[in-house]
Amino acid sequence: MAPGTTAAGTAPGAPGPAPHAALEAQIDQWRGYVRRREAISAADVDEMEDHLRERVEDLRATGLDDDEAFLVAVKRMGTLDDLSREFAQEHSERLWKQLVLVGEQPTGRTRSWRELAVVLALAVATGAAVKTATTVLDEQTVALNVGLLVLPFLTAYLAWKRQVTARVVGALVVPFVVLGAVLNLYPFEPTGSTLVLAALSAPVTLWAVVGLAYVGGRWRSDPRRMDFARFTGELAVYYTLLALGGGVLLGLTAGVFSLADVDLEPYLENWILPLCVPGALVVAAWLVEAKQNVVENIAPVLTRVFTPLTLVMLLAVFVVLATAGNLAAVDRELLILMDAILVLVLCLLLYSVSARDPLAPPSFFDGLQVALVVAALAVDAVALTAMLTRIAEFGVSPNKAAALGLNLLLLVHLAWSAVLAVAFVRGRRPFADLVRWQTRYLPVYAAWAALVGVVFPPVFGFV
Amino acid sequence: MRIDKDLVAASATPLVLGILADGESYGYAILKRVDELSGGRMQWTDGMLYPLLHRLERLGYVEASWGTSDVGRRRKHYAITVAGREALVERQEQWGVVADALQQVWKTAQDGLAPPPRDAEGWA
Numbered sequence: 001m002a003p004g005t006t007a008a009g010t011a012p013g014a015p016g017p018a019p020h021a022a023l024e025a026q027i028d029q030w031r032g033y034v035r036r037r038e039a040i041s042a043a044d045v046d047e048m049e050d051h052l053r054e055r056v057e058d059l060r061a062t063g064l065d066d067d068e069a070f071l072v073a074v075k076r077m078g079t080l081d082d083l084s085r086e087f088a089q090e091h092s093e094r095l096w097k098q099l100v101l102v103g104e105q106p107t108g109r110t111r112s113w114r115e116l117a118v119v120l121a122l123a124v125a126t127g128a129a130v131k132t133a134t135t136v137l138d139e140q141t142v143a144l145n146v147g148l149l150v151l152p153f154l155t156a157y158l159a160w161k162r163q164v165t166a167r168v169v170g171a172l173v174v175p176f177v178v179l180g181a182v183l184n185l186y187p188f189e190p191t192g193s194t195l196v197l198a199a200l201s202a203p204v205t206l207w208a209v210v211g212l213a214y215v216g217g218r219w220r221s222d223p224r225r226m227d228f229a230r231f232t233g234e235l236a237v238y239y240t241l242l243a244l245g246g247g248v249l250l251g252l253t254a255g256v257f258s259l260a261d262v263d264l265e266p267y268l269e270n271w272i273l274p275l276c277v278p279g280a281l282v283v284a285a286w287l288v289e290a291k292q293n294v295v296e297n298i299a300p301v302l303t304r305v306f307t308p309l310t311l312v313m314l315l316a317v318f319v320v321l322a323t324a325g326n327l328a329a330v331d332r333e334l335l336i337l338m339d340a341i342l343v344l345v346l347c348l349l350l351y352s353v354s355a356r357d358p359l360a361p362p363s364f365f366d367g368l369q370v371a372l373v374v375a376a377l378a379v380d381a382v383a384l385t386a387m388l389t390r391i392a393e394f395g396v397s398p399n400k401a402a403a404l405g406l407n408l409l410l411l412v413h414l415a416w417s418a419v420l421a422v423a424f425v426r427g428r429r430p431f432a433d434l435v436r437w438q439t440r441y442l443p444v445y446a447a448w449a450a451l452v453g454v455v456f457p458p459v460f461g462f463v
Numbered sequence: 464m465r466i467d468k469d470l471v472a473a474s475a476t477p478l479v480l481g482i483l484a485d486g487e488s489y490g491y492a493i494l495k496r497v498d499e500l501s502g503g504r505m506q507w508t509d510g511m512l513y514p515l516l517h518r519l520e521r522l523g524y525v526e527a528s529w530g531t532s533d534v535g536r537r538r539k540h541y542a543i544t545v546a547g548r549e550a551l552v553e554r555q556e557q558w559g560v561v562a563d564a565l566q567q568v569w570k571t572a573q574d575g576l577a578p579p580p581r582d583a584e585g586w587a
Contacts, residue, residue: 047490047513047539050532054491055509078508090514090521163529 023066025432027052030074031223037080039088042227052077115286118160123282126153127275134274141184144195147203148180150278151210154285158213161289168217175209179453186457193399194457201402201453207232208446225439230354231288233299233347238284246276303352304365307372310348314375317341321382335403338383342410345376349417353438362425370425373418380411398460402452409448413441466505475507475515477554483525483543484551490516490539516541524550 027049034045052073059069077083129149133142142149155172164172179202188195214231215224250272254264352369384407391400420437423429482488482496490512497505519525524547532538543551 043539044513044517046537048510050489050536050538051491051494051509051513053536073509076509078510082508083510083514086511086514087517090518 037084123279127279162216201449204449300355487542
């Protein structure tokens with residue numbers, strides 16, 4: 001420990017608004033720990049969390065403080081290794097060796113088969129919806145509604161899986177209806193940029209609705225939100241894997257067919273792709289639900305590989321931008337590119353945060369992460385200056401306003417993340433603060449997407 | 464006095480089934496009941512109760528349902544089934560036999576127990 005640092009982990013200025021904030025953070029960390037065990041499912045963690053909280057409550061009633069009560073309660077819960085061994089014995093189906101949930105055990109079977117049936121039915125329905133839409137509607141309308149065609153089925157699967165209450169079902173249906181009305185009733189100019197913005201922002205807004213279904217309506221819960229962030233990343237990985245596998249399979253089939261002078265391409269374009277590409281999303285979601293721990297092991301590896309690489313990329317970008325001369329003349333695409341870079345950095349940050357052991361001490365990698373975020377902020381500062389000069393010169397357009405707004409949101413997110421990460425590396429704040437900042441901030445993006453999709457078109461006259 | 468962990472493990476199933484035979488309950492309440500019944504002398508590792516409950520659920524001895532606690536947390540409740548009651552009766556008979564046999568052994572061994580016979584050491 002460096003001279004001058006206090007033994008206490010928290011800075012004097014660290015906020016502590018809620019009465020049991022520290023306890024809540026500890027319980028969250030514990031959840032994260034337990035959650036990482038392959039053999040212990042999310043529902044089991046819920047069950048044990050309820051137990052832990054009751055135990056803490058009772059211990060506090062005997063005069064222990066939060067910290068002591070938590071320690072005793074966790075100790076009484078048993079070591080994680082023993083616990084997960086015991087769970088693994090009882091729930092061998094959860095271990096990664098069996099890829100699909102249809103297990104050997106007699107009672108879990110009906111539920112697993114039913115789930116498989118539901119998943120396949122929803123996947124087919126998704127494909128059918130997209131296929132019908134591409135047949136009946138013109139391309140632009142389909143592109144505008146793609147989120148509305150695909151995501152209700154994914155939402156339905158998650159809502160079914162979580163057995164949500166009627167109120168939550170209502171909260172899930174309303175956004176789909178509202179957004180459907182907005183997208184299809186607004187008098188958009190056919191080639192206007194507000195149309196493109198609405199089409200781009202709709203899936204983001206709807207993804208928040210998917211999240212609401214994923215967390216079973218308990219949207220206030222930080223750990224659940226983090227679970228949803230993990231789910232999103234894992235879904236992307238699974239979807240990519242499915243797409244790669246499907247691509248190889250189709251390529252081989254097409255090769256053999258062409259030898260026999262049968263052309264697969266018309267079927268591919270008209271049937272296989274419109275049916276399978278959307279349907280695979282539901283299947284991928286099911287796989288994440290069934291086997292999330294497989295990918296949880298990949299996510300940290302991916303972030304560790306790409307964090308240094310992205311840092312190198314950012315430094316190169318910075319050098320190029322700084323030596324480019326007159327930045328006011330750079331292409332307007334730059335703003336969108338900068339947003340893409342910041343989103344990438346943010347995803348890296350989010351996934352390494354979500355996969356990191358919250359109780360582990362700061363390591364070299366955490367320092368690297370801080371460097372990455374700071375480099376991204378530096379690059380963005382240069383680009384943003386250029387953009388503001390451009391906007392001052394040529395005025396505001398819906399595209400610029402949307403991209404600039406997103407840029408500012410990302411900037412705030414990353415800047416405060418950098419502050420918290422530095423404080424963590426210096427031992428001033430617990431890692432949980434950084435985690436909480438991530439989960440608290442995420443809904444802001446959905447709100448901004450809703451704003452861009454719903455408010456921008458009338459404000460800018462649907463151009 | 465701490466009870467040997469093998470003995471705790473062996474008695475866990477009939478204890479849990481017996482407690483549930485009294486009425487639906489949930490994990491923490493079951494453990495508290497065990498604590499009361501044994502005067503705090505049967506110490507379970509808290510977490511171990513859940514794999515056991517899940518095993519009983521898999522065997523069809525108990526039924527689980529999700530409810531909410533009075534402060535609004537999700538809570539899994541367990542209720543004994545007909546098969547569970549049958550299993551409980553069977554376990555009771557088994558334990559009756561064991562307890563009976565032990566009683567008789569204690570009685571006959573009463574005299575021999577006080578100073579342990581030296582040649583019994585090899586059996587320990």
